Amino acid sequence: MRDGLKTERNGKGMIELTNVSKIYGSMVKAVDNLNLVIPDGEIFGFLGPNGAGKTTTIKMITGVLNPNSGTIRVNGKDIQREPLEVKKQIGYVPDNPNIFLRLKGIEYLNFMADMYDVSTDERKERVESLAKRFGMADVLNDRIQSYSHGMRQKIIIMGVLVHNPSVWILDEPMTGLDPRSSFMLKEMMREHADSGNTVFFSTHILDVAEKLCDRVAIINKGQILFCGTLEEMREHFKKNASLENIFLELTESEE
Amino acid sequence: MKNKTLLLAKTLIKNGEGIGLKGSTAFAKAVVILVFLIIIPMFMSGIAFVVAALLGMLRQIGQEGIILTWGLAINSAVVFIFGIFYIISTFYFSSDIELLLPLPLKPRQIIGAKFIVVAVYEYLTTAVVFVPMWLTYGIKMGSGLLYYVYGLIIFLLIPFVPLTAASILIMLIMRFFNLSRHKDTVKVVGGMLGIFIGLGINVVVQNVTTGMSQEQVMELIQKGNNSLIGLAAGIFPTTRWGAEALVFHAQLSGFISFLLYTGFSILFYYALLWLGELIYLRGVIGLSEAGSRRNRTKQVQLEKTAVKGSVIRTYTLVELKLLFRTPIYFINCVMINFLYPVFFLFPLLVQNEEVSIIQELSKALNKPGTEGMILAGSFALALFLGGTNATTATAISREGQELFVKKYLPVSYRQQLTAKLLSGFILGLVAIIMMVLFAVIVFNLEWWLGLIILATAWLPILYTSLTGLLIDLYNPKLDWDNEQKAVKQNVNVVYNMLAGILPAGLTIAFIGFAFNLVWAIIVLVGFYGLLSFILAKLLYTIGVKRFCMLEG
Ligand SMILES: Nc1ncnc2c1ncn2[C@@H]1O[C@H](COP(=O)(O)OP(=O)(O)OP(=O)(O)O)[C@@H](O)[C@H]1O
Numbered sequence: 009m010r011d012g013l014k015t016e017r018n019g020k021g022m023i024e025l026t027n028v029s030k031i032y033g034s035m036v037k038a039v040d041n042l043n044l045v046i047p048d049g050e051i052f053g054f055l056g057p058n059g060a061g062k063t064t065t066i067k068m069i070t071g072v073l074n075p076n077s078g079t080i081r082v083n084g085k086d087i088q089r090e091p092l093e094v095k096k097q098i099g100y101v102p103d104n105p106n107i108f109l110r111l112k113g114i115e116y117l118n119f120m121a122d123m124y125d126v127s128t129d130e131r132k133e134r135v136e137s138l139a140k141r142f143g144m145a146d147v148l149n150d151r152i153q154s155y156s157h158g159m160r161q162k163i164i165i166m167g168v169l170v171h172n173p174s175v176w177i178l179d180e181p182m183t184g185l186d187p188r189s190s191f192m193l194k195e196m197m198r199e200h201a202d203s204g205n206t207v208f209f210s211t212h213i214l215d216v217a218e219k220l221c222d223r224v225a226i227i228n229k230g231q232i233l234f235c236g237t238l239e240e241m242r243e244h245f246k247k248n249a250s251l252e253n254i255f256l257e258l259t260e261s262e263e
Numbered sequence: 264m265k266n267k268t269l270l271l272a273k274t275l276i277k278n279g280e281g282i283g284l285k286g287s288t289a290f291a292k293a294v295v296i297l298v299f300l301i302i303i304p305m306f307m308s309g310i311a312f313v314v315a316a317l318l319g320m321l322r323q324i325g326q327e328g329i330i331l332t333w334g335l336a337i338n339s340a341v342v343f344i345f346g347i348f349y350i351i352s353t354f355y356f357s358s359d360i361e362l363l364l365p366l367p368l369k370p371r372q373i374i375g376a377k378f379i380v381v382a383v384y385e386y387l388t389t390a391v392v393f394v395p396m397w398l399t400y401g402i403k404m405g406s407g408l409l410y411y412v413y414g415l416i417i418f419l420l421i422p423f424v425p426l427t428a429a430s431i432l433i434m435l436i437m438r439f440f441n442l443s444r445h446k447d448t449v450k451v452v453g454g455m456l457g458i459f460i461g462l463g464i465n466v467v468v469q470n471v472t473t474g475m476s477q478e479q480v481m482e483l484i485q486k487g488n489n490s491l492i493g494l495a496a497g498i499f500p501t502t503r504w505g506a507e508a509l510v511f512h513a514q515l516s517g518f519i520s521f522l523l524y525t526g527f528s529i530l531f532y533y534a535l536l537w538l539g540e541l542i543y544l545r546g547v548i549g550l551s552e553a554g555s556r557r558n559r560t561k562q563v564q565l566e567k568t569a570v571k572g573s574v575i576r577t578y579t580l581v582e583l584k585l586l587f588r589t590p591i592y593f594i595n596c597v598m599i600n601f602l603y604p605v606f607f608l609f610p611l612l613v614q615n616e617e618v619s620i621i622q623e624l625s626k627a628l629n630k631p632g633t634e635g636m637i638l639a640g641s642f643a644l645a646l647f648l649g650g651t652n653a654t655t656a657t658a659i660s661r662e663g664q665e666l667f668v669k670k671y672l673p674v675s676y677r678q679q680l681t682a683k684l685l686s687g688f689i690l691g692l693v694a695i696i697m698m699v700l701f702a703v704i705v706f707n708l709e710w711w712l713g714l715i716i717l718a719t720a721w722l723p724i725l726y727t728s729l730t731g732l733l734i735d736l737y738n739p740k741l742d743w744d745n746e747q748k749a750v751k752q753n754v755n756v757v758y759n760m761l762a763g764i765l766p767a768g769l770t771i772a773f774i775g776f777a778f779n780l781v782w783a784i785i786v787l788v789g790f791y792g793l794l795s796f797i798l799a800k801l802l803y804t805i806g807v808k809r810f811c812m813l814e815g
């Protein structure tokens with residue numbers, strides 16, 4: 009399923025942000041001249057305090073927000089110039105799972121599958137296996153309105169996986185998931201990255217980031233404070249310090 | 264205790280549902296002010312004009328008082344129908360209920376306050392009909408001061424009886440059927456049920472009161488002295504006393520009628536409070552839990568359900584599903600299309616058999632040589648039906664906070680707008696199909712003329728769908744926390760009404776020219792075809808750009 013996407017990369021990262029800025033209204037500079045390269049084949053964690061600009065950055069990569077300046081390329085394609093091409097490759101789990109509440113779970117999955125042009129056979133197979141893995145088979149016929157927070161999160165994740173995108177972009181995906189589902193999601197993220205795809209996710213759970221990520225970026229007030237592998241980070245700071253200590257130190261010194 | 268009720272009512276009105284002009288532009292405000300300053304007074308003077316003309320005729324047979332009964336009866340019926348929906352949503356499904364229930368308030372205080380809130384909103388509607396009728400009658404008949412005093416009090420009491428009837432009906436339905444699990448369905452079915460029960464009662468009452476032979480009616484008419492007043496009272500018999508109080512204001516009998524009218528209105532209100540104390544809480548508690556049927560046994564049949572469909576088709580279907588499943592959207596965008604014929608039937612049901620409007624209209628519709636006019640009339644009607652339909656005029660607004668989803672889907676904005684356009688267009692078609700069926704079946708409209716109307720009058724529907732979508736793209740109301748605000752308190756709906764009604768006026772003026780059928784087809788299809796073509800071009804160029812720029 010990993011089509012030829014990987015061959016196109018020419019040593020370039022799967023996601024490249026160059027001098028990207030976003031200003032809300034005319035005052036708040038939520039993302040400030042940001043440069044970031046997210047390579048494929050790795051799990052990339054995006055950390056930062058509340059209001060740092062994580063969601064804003066993610067929304068610009070997925071085409072939800074238009075940047076005020078700068079360019080964003082996914083797999084070499086500019087989101088502004090070829091939006092549909094880029095969007096097709098991305099699977100996005102937003103931070104707010106309360107969408108399409110009046111649709112049934114299965115209707116939502118079918119909607120997403122149709123929007124991403126998934127064939128009947130593929131979707132049947134995927135819906136079936138995903139429903140089993142996430143324990144959602146019994147509730148697919150219910151309205152999403154009746155789901156708990158975690159179930160809503162799961163149906164959104166299933167909606168992404170049903171079209172099998174090469175780039176996963178997840179905004180705080182573990183929020184509300186039970187231990188089993190969260191474990192399984194992490195496993196799937198690992199699998200996905202290991203087969204050469206890109207996984208980019210934001211989180212506040214530093215344990216998860218420490219265990220799962222190959223590379224992390226820490227953002228505060230719209231600017232990247234650090235970007236690199238975990239080893240680089242430990243070298244850069246005191247050896248053996250936990251990610252938590254580094255995070256606290258980094259984001260505090262900014263105040 | 265009474266103070267607490269009034270205080271709560273005041274807070275609810277302040278806190279709640281203005282027309283929602285706060286966030287809108289100066290232009291938006293200007294248009295709304297225009298509507299209030301020009302269109303409503305125009306409408307009111309139209310009513311005054313008709314009332315004055317009718318008075319002249321009825322006076323000759325000494326039956327002028329029947330006008331007041333008609334006015335009060337129509338107002339009561341309107342209050343009742345709107346009331347059903349208002350009551351369901353304010354008594355049972357409004358978001359403030361969860362905040363009110365924990366407060367140290369008696370159920371009757373909550374009910375009383377909410378009743379007053381609804382009544383105040385109803386005044387806005389009833390004033391438009393009642394005030395011109397009341398003043399015209401008073402001036403024409405040279406009524407004394409007491410007439411105006413009575414009239415003011417009667418006006419304030421108009422909503423009491425019909426609104427109490429609606430509230431009691433709804434409270435009983437909510438109490439005795441365990442409906443908490445089907446919240447959305449209740450809002451809709453409850454409303455329909457209420458209306459049909461109301462209509463049923465009306466028919467029965469009509470049959471009882473008008474079960475007179477023609478001779479008896481003639482006799483009554485000949486008696487003069489407003490002997491017909493009681494005959495037209497409609498569903499709510501108290502309206503008769505209201506009319507009598509006004510007509511005979513200078514006599515003792517008028518005073519007695521006035522006492523009866525006010526007495527009964529207040530009595531009804533207290534009966535409601537008493538009943539509310541008994542059954543309101545039981546119906547409302549638990550309603551906040553979102554209901555779902557858990558069919559553990561009924562697993563999804565993937566073989567049947569997981570089938571690929573085209574982007575436009577699926578997108579349009581999802582738009583329609585959301586419209587059907589969200590009660591407020593259903594009432595404003597969907598049901599209204601099916602209900603138009605009912606609104607037209609309603610006055611017919613109220614008719615005496617002796618004077619058949621149906622026959623008169625059938626005759627008019629089947630006069631040879633009027634086909635061109637009829638077609639122009641259908642275009643005007645289609646413009647009106649399309650313009651009052653809120654579907655495309657809220658198509659973007661309804662997305663609200665979920666708009667961001669539409670931005671990351673790999674579907675071009677062009678296709679998305681097409682699907683949104685289609686969903687509104689399809690619903691608009693329902694209205695025109697219903698009207699044509701109604702005209703063919705009830706008024707004996709020639710079926711071939713009906714077919715010609717169907718084959719052409721989709722163009723004005725397309726036109727209003729396009730204007731609605733363009734208007735909403737330019738001024739979407741995305742920042743809402745309650746679906747009601749997306750459609751009920753959205754000025755775009757008013758704009759689109761104007762976009763439909765203004766050319767409808769033009770088209771009606773055009774009836775005066777009395778084109779023959781062929782010319783009417785050519786001119787109307789040409790005009791609205793061209794207009795729609797230009798608007799579609801606009802939609803697919805600047806409309807798409809605009810959608811691209813919107814950020815959720
Ligand atoms: N729609 C908006 N309008 C105005 N300002 C906004 C909007 N959304 C976010 N902001 C501002 O932009 C900044 C970055 O917000 P963002 O949502 O990207 O933070 P975040 O890193 O995702 O935070 P969290 O960890 O809480 O999710 C904040 O200062 C926030 O106040």
Ligand SMILES: [Mg+2]
Binds near residue numbers: 062063064103
């Ligand atoms: Mg965030």
